[in-house]
Amino acid sequence: MSELTPSFSLRVPEGDGAERRVCDHCGFVAYENPKIVVGSVVRDPARRVLLCRRAIEPRRGFWTIPAGYMELGETPEEGAGREALEEAGARIEIRRLLAIYSVPRISQVQLIYRADLPDPAAIEAGPESLEVAWFGWDAIPWEDLAFPSVHWALRHDREAEEGASPVPFTNPEGAAGDRMPDGRPLPVGDF
Amino acid sequence: MSELTPSFSLRVPEGDGAERRVCDHCGFVAYENPKIVVGSVVRDPARRVLLCRRAIEPRRGFWTIPAGYMELGETPEEGAGREALEEAGARIEIRRLLAIYSVPRISQVQLIYRADLPDPAAIEAGPESLEVAWFGWDAIPWEDLAFPSVHWALRHDREAEEGASPVPFTNPEGAAGDRMPDGRPLPVGDF
Numbered sequence: 001m002s003e004l005t006p007s008f009s010l011r012v013p014e015g016d017g018a019e020r021r022v023c024d025h026c027g028f029v030a031y032e033n034p035k036i037v038v039g040s041v042v043r044d045p046a047r048r049v050l051l052c053r054r055a056i057e058p059r060r061g062f063w064t065i066p067a068g069y070m071e072l073g074e075t076p077e078e079g080a081g082r083e084a085l086e087e088a089g090a091r092i093e094i095r096r097l098l099a100i101y102s103v104p105r106i107s108q109v110q111l112i113y114r115a116d117l118p119d120p121a122a123i124e125a126g127p128e129s130l131e132v133a134w135f136g137w138d139a140i141p142w143e144d145l146a147f148p149s150v151h152w153a154l155r156h157d158r159e160a161e162e163g164a165s166p167v168p169f170t171n172p173e174g175a176a177g178d179r180m181p182d183g184r185p186l187p188v189g190d191f
Numbered sequence: 192m193s194e195l196t197p198s199f200s201l202r203v204p205e206g207d208g209a210e211r212r213v214c215d216h217c218g219f220v221a222y223e224n225p226k227i228v229v230g231s232v233v234r235d236p237a238r239r240v241l242l243c244r245r246a247i248e249p250r251r252g253f254w255t256i257p258a259g260y261m262e263l264g265e266t267p268e269e270g271a272g273r274e275a276l277e278e279a280g281a282r283i284e285i286r287r288l289l290a291i292y293s294v295p296r297i298s299q300v301q302l303i304y305r306a307d308l309p310d311p312a313a314i315e316a317g318p319e320s321l322e323v324a325w326f327g328w329d330a331i332p333w334e335d336l337a338f339p340s341v342h343w344a345l346r347h348d349r350e351a352e353e354g355a356s357p358v359p360f361t362n363p364e365g366a367a368g369d370r371m372p373d374g375r376p377l378p379v380g381d382f
Contacts, residue, residue, distance in 0.1 A: 006219035018262075025216055028197035034261045035224050036300055070225045071209075072298040076291065097291065097359060100267065100302070107263040109227055111291070111300075168288060168359060 034107040038079035039067020041112065041157040042092050044120035048134035049154060052087050054146055055130045059186075062146035065153055066090065067110070076111045088132040089124030090117050099156050099169040101149045103177035112153045114160060151181045225298040229270035230258020232303065232348040233283050235311035239325035240345060243278050245337055246321045249377075253337035256344055257281065258301070259319075267302045279323040280315030281308050290347050290360040292340045294368035303344045305351060342372045 008021040013029050021030040042050040042065070051063040066084040070076060077094050084092045092115040101110040117123070125132045135141070137158065145151055156169040172181075179185055199212040204220050212221040233241040233256070242254040257275040261267060268285050275283045283306040292301040308314070316323045326332070328349065336342055347360040363372075370376055 004217035006214070006217045023197070023214075023217075023219070026195040026197045026214075028214070028219075028221075030219075030221065032263055033224065033226050034263060034265075036227060070300070072223060072225060073295050074225075075293040075295055076300060078295075100288065100291075102266040104264050104266055104269075109261070109267060109302075 032107075034109055036070040036076070036079075037067055037108055037110040038070045038076045038083060039065050039110065039112050039153070040080045040084055040092060040094065040115040041065055041098060041153050042084060042088075042090060042115045042117050043157075043161075044117055044134055046120070046134075046136075047161065048120070048136050049140070049157070050084075050088055050090060050117065050123065051133060051135055051140070052125070052129040053131045053133075054128065055125075056128050059146040061130065062144050063141050064146040064150050065112070066092075067112070070111075077113065080111070080113045080115070084115070085126075087126045087129050089126060090122060090132075092117050097168045098160060099153060101152060101170065101177065103149070105176060105178055108177075110149055112149070112156075114157060145180070147186070148175065148177050148180055223298075225300055227261040227267070227270075228258055228299055228301040229261045229267045229274060230256050230301065230303050230344070231271045231275055231283060231285065231306040232256055232289060232344050233275060233279075233281060233306045233308050234348075234352075235308055235325055237311070237325075237327075238352065239311070239327050240331070240348070241275075241279055241281060241308065241314065242324060242326055242331070243316070243320040244322045244324075245319065246316075247319050250337040252321065253335050254332050255337040255341050256303070257283075258303070261302075268304065271302070271304045271306070275306070276317075278317045278320050280317060281313060281323075283308050288359045289351060290344060292343060292361065292368065294340070296367060299368075301340055303340070303347075305348060336371070338377070339366065339368050339371055 004025055007024040009024055010019045011022040012019050053063050054060050066087045068083040070079040084090045095114040098114045099112045120134055123132050195216055198215040200215055201210045202213040203210050244254050245251050257278045259274040261270040275281045286305040289305045290303045311325055314323050
């Protein structure tokens, strides 16, 4: 490797219609696309939900559902299963799509599934989790959830649990994922 | 810009767990993620479907539904509307999610919506389409469809039209999008 460091400028590549990040050294075009987050609301036989306390920024110390970026070469369901295994040691059984959320500000689409884990003891914090635990509805740490979509997913899963139409849910009316549901601001963040 | 040309090697960046494309000149890591295709099955008041004959490779000359890569900063629904406008001049009204398909071989997730266009005359071929036209079910050029997921989407939309459960459809059992439904092979292709 030479002494160069990465350096990009916004330019419109030939034949393209939009500005892209173009390398100042070699002309490589770093196309950026929206990213897909895959995750799940996991329940045990007592219908408690599985949450992971984040060991990484952003939102370290806050609680989230198992979720993360979909990788190349996998289906969304496989990705959601992989994330539950990596973050919570859980080999989940995916049931169906719960919701599609979009957060245009950070160009993110989230595909959230409903899932079960038959053995509630079969969980373990992975490297990105400080701890993992089961929560009944009334014990959910609402004030300490990591992202608005964690709120949305938990509430939507409860509606599904109560027999709501199986259409997948989407962002709550008017919500773009920029703030927590109680209005608190958020860092620009990844899952 | 210097005399360099883009040059990448597969390496595992520090703190990462997988091989990525790393620039030989400056160490820039070109992360690749699955891509999101957004599209729609559009119907006119006579319940005909809108198809576009592709003016670009792959699958030039074959028929497809309006669809393409989701861009940064838009919702999936906005992206599906944009593609219908770009490819068919159609200002569609999106109804609901029809299907989520995945094609792991090319790391693609497709979000396909049901949509209406009240005025069937308000269509026009865009730069990526040779022609655009409305088709009744029996007139659909099944042998000349561009991609397996176009097949799937048209059939799933018909099931939805006939009152099927509004759960979004997914890949047909066992189908990974590698071949047309009649078994014909496909080029690795983009929408």
